[in-house]
Amino acid sequence: PTTAVLELYTNPDLSHPFPARAFSSLFTFGEMLHAWLTIRDHATVTELIDLVLDNTSYKAYIDDGTPEGEERWANVMEFRGVAVSEAGRTLGEFLEQVSLVSETDNLEEQANAVTLLTFHAAKGLEYPIVFLTGLEDGLLPHSRSLDDGEELAEERRLFYVGITRAKDVLYISHAFRRTTFGDSSVSSPSRFLNDIPSELTEGGATKQRRQEAVSRASSWSSGRSNTSWSGSSSRSATSNRKEWTPPARPQPSPASEPPRSRLPKPNYLRQDVDDDPRPASSGSTQYRTGQKVRHVKFGEGTVIESKLTGNDEEVTVAFPSEGIKRLAASFAKLEIVKE
Structure with missing residues (x-):
């Protein structure tokens, strides 16, 4: 199926049995799939996940405002969090790590x-x-x-x-x-x-x-400005990945040009959209140790550590009423409190 969809996109003149509307949808999906496959060897897993979520408007698709919808989206964000924590792995290594496929059916009992x-x-x-x-x-x-x-x-x-x-x-x-x-x-x-x-338990x-x-x-004292909560020095991780540019879109001949898609145009193809909440990775962090910040849910807290992880910034904050929390800056929307 993947090869067939890519073939429709890369060879617009190819003969196919699909009606105009179905072909338009397949062509749009093939365009996105081609872009994902092109960057998979250069982008981090987190960047690839973010691109897929953005291109497909997946949040709007699964989060319908109900508690169930919110939980579905929370599960997606949990999956993204796993990708952030596994920074450095290739896509294949990451999928192997998180795969739920079991081979126990083929194992001997002993x-x-x-x-x-x-x-x-x-x-x-x-x-x-x-x-x-x-x-x-x-x-x-x-x-x-x-x-x-x-x-x-x-x-x-x-x-x-x-x-x-x-x-x-x-x-x-x-x-x-x-x-x-x-x-x-x-x-x-x-x-x-x-x-x-208690008589049946040991340890603990x-x-x-x-x-x-x-x-x-x-509890954490803001006086410890040069070390993290765990005592290790704050550090930034920089990326040495190769720069990539999206592939040129093949131009179909006028006679066989596919019909204009009625689907919403993916954000990565739109020139007038810039709503990506993720900060650009410039080699430096937006938040610094000892800085006061405010979270919409947890209130005011103190930054313990901040470091770049992939294309995001991971901020560890001590909240007096909530304890220590590690947040992704792109989603936490932390507000810096001016002293």
Whole structure:
């Protein structure tokens, strides 16, 4: 299919069975596909994702203003956040890293391999050793279930399914800090962990130790102007990628020129549109350590670290009421507070 669409775009004189409207749509898509394939070896994965989202107006397509639509778009932004965190990988390496394709169906039962399963898929199965990860409020139970008794009970049943998959040993883990949709914040252990009798567990930090750690992570002194929150020096990553120019559009002969597309013209083909929120990568950051900024949701905070990641700027900010958060400057829309 990919080859056929590209053939329609690169060879406008080619004979085809499509009516005018269908051909116009295929020609427009072939034009975008040709541009994506041209830059894939020179652009970062994040840049390629941004270009696809912009060309296809994908946000308008999936975010219809409903809670479900907002969640769908949030999932896309989470995927983009993964691409930002995996800066430096090629497109092939990135896809291999995030691929959910499993080969476990072809593995022997005694093979030396880990099987990845959801709670639903694990029903009826048992393993000698089981690892449950991400046991945090907001993940399990899910944030949408916290205020609904029935939903919370269903989440607890799923948790029970998970822990009873282990024949001999069960490992449960939760993250101290987790990055979700581009925001990094201190997380809380799942309330379901309190349902497990203490005499059946080993290890794990005490509540006092965790509260002390959370307190340290949520407080930051602006006097530490030359170091990041983690103590490492702030640094900028510059790009040495080759410059690329969009390929010249093939000119069809007048007799076979495709009909004008009725679809909205992609932004990258429009000369009058400049609504890209991403800052240009000039080798320097827009925000500096110790600077006061304001976020529309989290309020005022202090910049701990800012660095260039791909074609975006990653800003780590300490918010007094929200803790430490790592934000993508192109989407966070941070306002610099003048002192």
